[in-house]
Amino acid sequence: MSEAKSVYAALTESPFLNRPATRFLRWRNEWCFGIHVLDNDHRAMAELLDRIAVGFGEEAVNARGSESPSELQHWLRVLGDQARMHFAREEALMRTVDYPDLFEHRREHAMLLAEYTAMVRDIVARQTDHLEQQDLEALKHWFLGHLLYMDKRLAGYLNEAGIQSVH
Numbered sequence: 001m002s003e004a005k006s007v008y009a010a011l012t013e014s015p016f017l018n019r020p021a022t023r024f025l026r027w028r029n030e031w032c033f034g035i036h037v038l039d040n041d042h043r044a045m046a047e048l049l050d051r052i053a054v055g056f057g058e059e060a061v062n063a064r065g066s067e068s069p070s071e072l073q074h075w076l077r078v079l080g081d082q083a084r085m086h087f088a089r090e091e092a093l094m095r096t097v098d099y100p101d102l103f104e105h106r107r108e109h110a111m112l113l114a115e116y117t118a119m120v121r122d123i124v125a126r127q128t129d130h131l132e133q134q135d136l137e138a139l140k141h142w143f144l145g146h147l148l149y150m151d152k153r154l155a156g157y158l159n160e161a162g163i164q165s166v167h
């Protein structure tokens with residue numbers, strides 16, 4: 001089972017993250033840049049972020065009743081692990097094609113991981129069982145800010161070089 005599929009399987013099995021009627025982050029086709037490995041990872045991350053946002057938003061948690069903060073913390077760790085693995089894959093791809101902005105892009109990945117760690121540390125310190133609206137907005141900005149700028153630029157380079165996939 002692929003890594004993305006096993007995350008989906010875990011998501012579907014989790015009673016906390018059943019597919020809700022409302023969505024926080026709906027995937028848009030314009031976020032697909034034509035590079036399969038990137039697009040697949042980004043889509044899986046958006047899906048996970050969406051489910052966490054909706055599943056652990058104040059409303060959903062209130063409806064379920066108070067619960068242990070550890071469930072939220074678990075899913076935030078899963079998202080962090082997904083991001084770390086995705087960045088590593090992207091960096092390997094950039095090295096393979098001698099991407100000229102590898103250094104800058106890698107530096108931004110490191111900053112994003114540090115930012116994410118700080119966000120999670122803050123949530124854990126609050127000992128909360130749910131995410132506030134400002135947490136959700138910060139997570140969305142964290143995810144989309146990089147995708148729509150650095151990753152779009154990388155995909156543009158790969159597309160121009162005629163590289164849609166690297167094995």
Ligand SMILES: [Fe+2]
Nearest residue numbers: 090146150151
């Ligand atoms: Fe990236």
